[in-house]
Amino acid sequence: SRHSYLPLETLHEALGPYPAGLGRPLAMLVQQYPEYGERIRTGLERLYASAVPRPTGLPAGSGPATELARVLEGSWDAVLAAVPEKAPDLLGKLAASPVGSAKAGAASGTVTPIEWLLENGLLIRLDANHVELPREVGIAARGGLIIPSLPVTPPEPRLNSVRVSLRDNAAFGAVAETLRLVTELLAAAQSEPIATLRTGGVGVREVRRLADSLRVDREQVVWLLELAALARLIALDPDSSRWTAAASGSWHLSERHEQWLQLVRAWLDAERAPSLVGGRLPSGSTVNPLSSEASRTDAPAVRRRALSAALAISTEAANDDGRACVLDASSLIERLTWQQPRLRRRFSRLVPGMVVEMGHLGLLGSGALTDLGGAVAEDRFDDAVEALRDALPEPLTHFMLQADLTAVAPGYLEPQVARELALLASAEGQGPATVYRFSAQSVRRALDTGQDAAAILAFLEKHSATNVPQPLRYLVEDTAARYGSLRVGPAFSYVRSDDDAALTALLADPAAAALGLVRLAPTVVTAQATPAELASALRELGYSPALEGGAEVRQPIRSAGSTPSSSAVRTNPWVLTEEDLEAQMKVLRGSARPGPGGGAESEAMIGLETLRTAIRTKRAVRMGFADSSGNSTRQVFVPLSVHAGRVRVFDPENETERVISVHRIMDVETVEGASTDA
Known part of the structure; x- marks a missing residue:
């Protein structure tokens, strides 16, 4: 053979x-x-x-x-x-x-x-x-050397210094601000889920909307999105392709030091590099937030090495004058490169962004390594949590109401109070001392949740350090008095009858509960079903309704030998055809796929094996993939390498190299008779 x-x-x-x-x-x-x-x-x-x-x-x-x-x-x-x-x-x-x-x-x-x-x-x-x-x-x-020579002792960086008190104030302030913004992001995602692009990730329009909502710049929104996703505080709904708040209840019930620990652990172990978002790919497109292009399997190791290097430099420069050395990305890169010269390019790409992220999490304060950062570098998380618990002030349960229809929160509010106040008023500005402004629109927002004027005023009187100003009291009472003069509700059909007793009996029938009946007038009842569905259900219950407008009544499906029963109200009596049943049986037997996702896992493995074989044999392949606009494209490439969910290919038509994410590839086939030395 x-x-x-x-x-x-x-x-x-x-x-x-x-x-x-x-x-x-x-x-x-x-x-x-x-x-x-x-x-x-x-x-x-x-x-x-x-x-x-x-x-x-x-x-x-x-x-x-x-x-x-x-x-x-x-x-x-x-x-x-x-x-x-x-x-x-x-x-x-x-x-x-x-x-x-x-x-x-x-x-x-x-x-x-x-x-x-x-x-x-x-x-x-x-x-x-x-x-x-x-x-x-x-x-x-390189001076005639294949591997540049390195000094025997580690390089001594030129470092500035900062007072320890300023370092700690900056670090604890950054922690409090990060926790506050993450909480606001969860509230924003809960009220309006974050849409994604067809190609994956969050687009510029959604980032701009969140920046306006949180009152921060777009770079900080990107960081918050990535951090919340790493901590699994937001999750992608596969049905709607939107990111929404997940397990936000446990987040709000946790103490701030517990919230911080959850974020830091997720950041340390995450195989993603948020700082890569916004960068350019070889194809010319931009890396979007929460997209697969920001994945880096080496990110956890680089983070821990950067923290260890920061701890080593800070320990060497420590003194008793009450000052701490200020680290920068270049100093850390020099120390890390001295330890592992072959990884210089990796450190140069990832460490600068990680230094910024350390500042947001309080591991660095004013550029200097904090006690929190040192404890995390040595995996002493209990000590870090204890230090943070002692440093952060207790949350406040009160705010100050002013006559200009504003409320001032002089510090970090207890989460439940902050959520209720954010429902009643719109936040202005940013920072711990946030200003909230009341308006008729914000008060109506609270009324929409089922509150009334008495409940709103009771909350304000309980948590306000000052008396409720008269203009604010008038605003709440007047808005509540005018609220509900017009009422809107869903209805798909109606039942009207001159027989008041018949409608009363229908509403009292437990078997009709699935219809969503609501009485609007003595002779009119609305239902949450279409006219055809409502008529079929009423006939099941023994009534003889007449359809207005000539609508067709579709009989519900019954199994063989069944009889009409008042306990089986069908509000969706669709008729299945033989073609529908045959198509479903093909899917169950495996002879047909239910959609583009059918058999995706096995097809992906076959496609990767085809790519690896083409790389070893230096053959070209014809690849079908989704481009940056979501359009299906087929093109001949020469695969060069497959690593970390990305395929590096050579485009012989344009004589360029490209990187294509594996999840965008739909099918791969070897081009017969085509080989190359690329």
Whole structure:
């Protein structure tokens, strides 16, 4: 029998496409991109014209790649002197990570540093959006070292300091503000669930609406959404595709230190990076809040390493003068890179956002590590909770009413009081000392929940530190007096009869309770059923109704041998056809899928296996997927890698690399007879 073998790529997968963070060799790039050799020749002539010495002792028949490698090895300082002003900084960045984003711009009168490097062969363009630094250029930029040397002792950052009292005030204030905003976000999600986009995540319009509702900027709304989702305080309803408050009752009943602990634990263990929201994907689209593109399986490990590094730096710089050292992202990145040099790119991408998040959670205060942060870094959560419980003031149960129809909360209100006050008045401004303004609309909002003027005034008198002003009392009483002059309710049909006794008997019949009957007048009753359904149900009960308007009565379905019974009122008597039954039986037998989601799990596994096989055999695939607009698209790609729910592919038509989320892929098939070395 004929056997086929696939290469074992364990070493390649372990090292990645760019071992030690270096690009591919010049000789390989020249072989794969023949036009690149001509660029190298042109660049060498320009370098020689700029006083860069020619190499000697080149072997006969040496190509441009060998000649450029010899120049870089022996005359790197002279090459740096010949490049444009900002080009050395660019080379230094690419020396740590060889592939960078650089869109091909339109021709202009000036040559940018990146264009100069491309024209002279020190950099190669992979596609319209990416460039690569060759291996020999990267080694030269690292000072001739494959792995840059690191000091034996950790680097000593230049740190400022802040008074411990200011640090603690800033940290505890940030904790109180975060808890208050999360509570307001849950209330907003409860009253109006947060809509999602067809492609996943929350759109700009919803973020703007929440920013106006919470009176914060959009960046803070993104952080609050991600934090609430991480703590499972909001959940995605699969039926409506909207995020709504989940388990908000337990949140409101918890003490503030317990709420803080719930948020911190969720943040520490979350495999997401909220700071990536708003960034650009290789495809050019933006990462939306609560979308899968912000997932990072390495985020928990990086958070704990950042906290440990912050604790180590703070301990080394500690003194007894009542001041604490102020940390910044660059100091943490230097320390983390010294510990794990290969992860520098990962730290540079994730740590700056995590530093900001630590400040929101009180782990940092004014940039300095707090006692809360130190306890969390050492997994001493009980000590952290105890310190926070002692530091935060007790919640208030009172507020101050003013004659201008406003109420001032001088601090953090007890959650139940805050919810009731937010129902009666609209909050203005932000912060712990919030101002609430009463209006006829806000009072009607409370009346809609079933309250009356007496209950509202009783609440105000109980929790107000001042007397209820007369203008506010008049507003509540006058709004309640005018409330309900017109009443609106649902009704689908009605029953009218001159026989008052017959309608009274119908309303008293327990079997008619499912119809939702409401008496509006002595001779009129409304129902929560359509006219046809109501007539069928009444006939089941032994009545003989007449339909007005010529509506058709549809008889309810009965099983064989059944008889009409007053205890079986059917308010939805639809008739099933033979076609409906056959279609349902096909679904149950597995010969038909109920919809696009049918068999999704097995199809996803088959698609991933097809992609992995195509990667090993270097074959192209035809992929069907949903684009950023939700439209179905089919296109031929060359898959390069599959990792963390994302597929990196090469688009041969546009000569660009793309990253596609696995959940957007609908089907994958290998293109027969097509292979590539991409």
